[in-house]
Amino acid sequence: MNPDGFDEADTHCLFSQGRFNYNGVDLNRGFPDAFAGLRKQQELNEEQREAEVRAVMGWLRTETFVLSANLHGGAVVASYPYDNSNRGFDLMGVASITPDDDVFVHLAKVYSYNHASMKQGNLCEDSGPFRDGITNGYHWYPLEGGMQDYNYVWAQCLELTLELSCCKFPHWKELPALWMDNKKALLAYIQQVHLGIKGQVFDGSGTPVQKAVVEVEGRRNMCPFRTNQYGEYYRLLLPGTYTFRVMYPGHEVLTETLSIPYGPDQYSAMKHNFMLQRTTSATFHSPADPSSSCNYTLHPKGGSATTRSTWSGLTVGFGLVTLLQSLIE
Template sequence: MDFALLWLGLLLPLVAALDFGYHHQEEMEAFLKDVAQNYSSITHLHSIGKSVKGRHLWVLVVGRSPKEHRIGIPEFKYVANMHGDETVGRELLLHLIDYLVTNDGKDPEITNLINSTRIHIMPTMNPDGFEAVRKPDCFYTNGRENNNFYDLNRNFPDAFEFNNVSRQPETVAIMEWLKTETFVLSANLHGGALVASYPFDNGVAATGSSYSRSLTPDDDVFEYLANTYASRNLNMRKGDQCKNKMNFPNGVTNGYSWYPLKGGMQDYNYIWAQCFEITLELSCCKYPREEKLPFFWDSNKASLIEYIKQVHLGVKGQVFDYKGNPLPNVIVEVQDRRHICPYKTNKFGEYYLLLLPGSYTLNVTVPGHEPHLTKVIIPKKSQDFSALKKDILFPLRGKLDSILVSNPPCPMIPLYSTLPSHSAATKPSLFLFLVTLFHILLK
């Protein structure tokens, strides 16, 4: 019996237990490579680029097909440590990796999540900034920016105003990475407050900025996503745990309502990459002492897992021509929530739309042809680990190849400046106006 147990132990993956401390670049790389080697069937480690100082920007993928996309399996991502001195998210993602791989095959929820989702985890987007910080500090340090002293969360193209800054290697790496995958849902992890913030971070009158907030056409989904995370983090949900900071009802806020910023990553994801992203501020202190890390893991573990599951909201499917060939670059959007950069099918003809339960009309459009409308009903109780599947046959007979191939990408310009009135979904309601006025009077 002892020999059998010994052989069983030798067959099981062995990774040294991840401690609750801060892991610098070499330690982090060693852990990630160890995981990739010992759990090679469900993980894939790769670098999407390098920082200013040449440090790799590592991404660990977890899923049943970690090296490539599979039709019907949505792509999810977490990115942390965008500001080098905001460190809690970096360590949480390392512990999330450890939790996922060690519970596969043991915990049914984690096993089903890995079966149905391809999860991309980037523990640090700004390794140079992290290494520049000499000791834990709750406030601003030079490590916030990258090694060229650029704030990476002000470094992306902006849909509302020109952002003529020098694109940094870390930013370019993210932008190129977003072109390689059909990301559906994402969150970027920050510190210095305790709140889940959702787009837009910037705005114009057409998105409601006159009323101290900036709404996307999918505002209902974004509010739901932010509440999903915050509601499972007891301290975040209280909304007032950081001294001398704003109070956030239920631990959520619209980004613009908190403070406007230009060139942010979450707006870029939503507009140009068809990926719903929110920003998670996870600690009042930017760089807390490492003995606090177990507390942060306990506070965020359930939220991190539950948020990944939301990638299965709504409806997904493929668009086919009359011969059964999948059609890329076809616009598929809900009729009353058009995106300023139209959401299109990928090279496999796939679309993914995050939607709450309800009845919707999908507008399927090929430029130069009449739109094809189809109704879907998202049930109140969605299927476990799967969005509603709805394949669509585009009724047009004839050649579509030249139209679909030549369909140009959305330009990287301030798009909202050219469309002053875009979508009814972004117009503030009377209720929102009264609530905003009430808050102003209380200040």
């Protein structure tokens, strides 16, 4: 995602040469940030952002990604959102928790415990220790404008930052061993795309509808999760009983309580369709967005040796069908 930086980077393990693109911008500080405030977001609209950032934002609008990971170097740990907070940088060392914190912790542990050694949590001299080999991003250190938070808040895609090597630029001879350390973890992580529930939302005439709100009680996200252009919704959830509220203009609010099993073992999340009924009296009110910048992408559609990775690496996204054949070869 940062070819300029990769070209510039040397093979030094600790220095962050290569973090910036040709324009001198750290791309993993260049995304809209839910905690930065609307004024700051308006100062830099999408057209003014770096080409690489715009490409990722556009990509996320054309595909319904459900689970993703971006791969970094500079530590060995699985980091999960939020990376930022509205509580101020003076509170570094305090976690910034998402409504789906239990799911994120589960995903991070799936990776760290299937990795050859990540769960030890103390593999690098200049980072950690990390209990169970995982960390909340903000608890580690605050980061504004990162892709991890952007994916979760605006793209409805749960993403982890996977730090895979103490050395930011491992020697090519180390790559086969790194692959073997991570192969099982990557496969186990991809399988977690089948957590929770999936399905479609249909209007009163039986037609799948786009941008219907599918909200889980007790998990009100900054930007409500909505159906895609095919009326599909996907919600990664741990096994349990959840109450769903489904809303769409001109229709009654639908409330259903469902018991969700563990899906990854069967390679399929629970499937459930929501059938809405038209109303002629009530007025639909979309849930208020805590951040008024939620519509930011709906319409239109550095560091020292101790800081997180040189961002000249790879991002892997997983939809409901995974086509990463190289992982099983």
